[in-house]
Amino acid sequence: MVCRTLFWGLVFVTLMFDAHRAQECEEMTDLDLKHSLTGTSLSVRLLLYTRVNASCGQLLSHREPFSNPRFNLSLPSTFLIHGYRPTGSPPVWLTEFVKLLLQSRGMNVIVVDWNRGATNINYWKVVDNTRKVAANLTDLIQKMEEKGADLGSIHMIGVSLGAHISGFTGASFEGRIGRITALDPAGPEFNGRSAVDRLDPTDAQFVEALHTDMDALGYRDVLGHIDYYANGGADQPGCPRTIFSGSQYFKCDHQRSVFLYMSSLTDSCPITAYPCDSYTLFQDGECMDCGRFAPDGCPVFGYEAVRWKDRLLQLGQTRTYFQTNKESPFCKFGYKVDIVTWNQKTHWGYLTIKLSNGQKEAQVELNHKSLMFERFVESSVLAQFDRDVQPVKEVTLRFCTGKGLRPRKKLRLLRIRLTPLQNHRRPLCRYDLLLEENKDTTFRPIPCEDSNF
Known part of the structure; x- marks a missing residue:
């Protein structure tokens, strides 16, 4: 009797072991x-x-x-x-x-x-x-x-x-x-x-x-x-x-x-x-x-x-x-930036754009190449920000030519237009603006006059 009990006990332990292995x-x-x-x-x-x-x-x-x-x-x-x-x-x-x-x-x-x-x-x-x-x-x-x-x-x-x-x-x-x-x-x-x-x-x-x-x-x-x-x-x-x-x-x-x-x-x-x-x-x-x-x-x-x-x-x-950020969340928030200037002479240079809602800021340096600003000709560039700043209450622009020893240039903007690429938001504009080289210019954007929204 003892042997039979021991036998079935061993069988039970073996089955449980196999089930565990499975x-x-x-x-x-x-x-x-x-x-x-x-x-x-x-x-x-x-x-x-x-x-x-x-x-x-x-x-x-x-x-x-x-x-x-x-x-x-x-x-x-x-x-x-x-x-x-x-x-x-x-x-x-x-x-x-x-x-x-x-x-x-x-x-x-x-x-x-x-x-x-x-x-x-x-x-x-x-x-x-x-x-x-x-x-x-x-x-x-x-x-x-x-x-x-x-x-x-x-x-x-x-x-x-x-x-x-x-x-x-x-x-x-x-x-x-x-x-x-x-x-x-x-x-x-x-x-x-x-x-x-x-x-x-x-x-x-x-x-x-x-x-x-x-x-x-x-x-x-x-x-x-x-x-x-x-x-x-x-x-x-x-x-x-x-x-x-x-x-x-x-x-x-x-x-x-x-x-x-x-x-x-x-x-x-x-x-x-x-x-x-x-x-x-x-x-x-x-x-x-x-x-x-x-x-x-x-x-x-x-x-x-x-x-x-x-x-x-x-x-x-x-x-x-x-384009992406360097870490998660990887998504960026893009704007198509269109600029029309009215300088007599053509200028070349780079832009830095900062957006602010009063609490958060996002900034991008558009330095992949020098942009050409020709009178009454629209210049376009993509600006991708690392975060979504909404609502945009202030925009800060900085213009530079990268030529430090020459006299500082002034860029006269007839219009700047920022069109959001996500979420179907209304484009933002500013008209008649003067940018001095290497100097921040801050303004409040307004709805674009020619907006289809």
Whole structure:
């Protein structure tokens, strides 16, 4: 009797132990620089997160995915794919990204952990592994489709090399996958390649790419139906400019793409993306017309950009630009500034504009190039402020030529007009104003006489 009781007790303990093991949380593979130096062989792990297990990853087999009862094919599925990991550590943004995705809607979030294979000092070996990772994902998605999953409900978010993995996977299904989001897609070994050897617009029903480090680790040219060039696509505000800043010098611009996209999931401060042929034209205020996107206006960058999918498919590949702050909230508040002067002679110079509501201030220096102020000819420029100051009670202008040893100039304004780019607010004007070089001139703006509002 005692032996029988002991036997069933052991069975019970074993079953409870197995049940506990089944509920253990899986985390992304954590390696170090030693693994990078010796090199790692590719091993792909798929970690499933749902709203039921939002903070507890569960292993998902690409061979037998439906053995996991939490994998629900009636829900949309989002694949989150990291890139090159030279130090072997998991991405710092991973946990928060998963959380934000699950907060946005019910879905399967599948983290593609290919850290073993991405951790290698030999970057070219890692590039070779991207095709193998894509083959693994293709196998899983084929099984999903066989079980009735809608490929249009699949969203692949790829960071750096992960962007091209997404493209290779999507190409296997001839672009029937719903959406690919490329976050600063990798440039080295992909720049200049033909479409079959990189991400391209035919890889999914909707392909978008964000560029933040195109002069170093990122891809330079357009890759999707819509390409966003944040702050011109290269140097990001707040990122170090010298190598003496350590590892942040190499990864800050590249990694900013992830944090910008994550910020769009909160939807607290949307960023408008303006179609334009170049960043210079964008800064000059030449690309503020969003009429071709009527009635919705210019696309909003980020997770909700799919709303503009049909219009973008009609327009073909669209290059867009926007500016951001150096940290969250990243959104800026823009004004198109139009100035008409009545000096006899043409002047060249720079403007600083400060807005105030009596309690808060926001200031911007328009110094990307010297502006030409010609008599009775309207000069335009884009002014992007780091915060929204409302209502604007005072505007302060400062004009300078940058030529300190010459006699100070005076700029006579026939009119200055500030047109808000967000929230359909009324344009503000001031008429007949004199600016003395290097001296602040403060005035109260008034509604523009020719306003259509």
